[in-house]
Amino acid sequence: MFTKNDLIHAIKNMGICHTDTLLIHSSMKAIGEVEGGADTVLDAFMEYLSEGLLLLPTHTWANMSETYNRFDSDKEPSCVGLLSNLFMKRPGVVRSLHPTHSMAAYGKDSKEYIKGEEAVTTPCAEGGCYDRLRARNGKILLLGVTHARNTFMHSVEEVLRVPERFTEHPVRFEIVMPDGSIKESQVYRHFNKMSAHISENYDKLAEAFYDCNAAKKVTFGNADCILCDANGIFEVMKKVLAHEINCLIEREVIPKIWWSEKN
Structure with missing residues (x-):
């Protein structure tokens, strides 16, 4: 059984700094037995990043729809795991107002970091919470999961204008604002006619990310x-997609020469 000290030691061994901005996608089950359970896992990360910024996705894309379309950040559960649901309810944690791809934050300038998500029109908009990781030299920890759960890669595709990623028309949502008022929002959903879940293709770049x-x-x-470097992920994807913009959908294998130093 792992203790909090064991987990803090593991975080340090990863090379994560106390001042880092860290986004975590997680599988609690993969960690194994922890003394104190999921709360201890959160305690370890929150204490270690006491001078940094800790981020967890609190997505609701599986819940929200054209008929169930009112998003209340204080009440709507996350559809991406136990840790995200516990984290967003903790004192000092704030949650963005994106109706399908919200994010919870704890630490320095957390309120500023998540600001403005109620105004975006896509899941991972350029300049939004996910894209902001680049400006912060942020890191992404895929904890017991793979790049198939790496939402940052969606934001890279948005910045690079990869086609055929959204529904033809946006969905109308209602967002409950902090003062209780309702803000109407029009947001496109992820969609590709060739792939039911676009992110399932992201593992095709795993070797490229390691090599670079x-x-x-x-x-x-x-x-x-x-453990990923946000800027590094962006640059590798930019280099690969420059050869064939929709290669993650259209190709079974990505040629290594597309990211090699010689090319």
């Missing part, structure tokens, strides 16, 4: 993890 030092293998408890 944009990601490395680490461990946390029993979980096999991937």
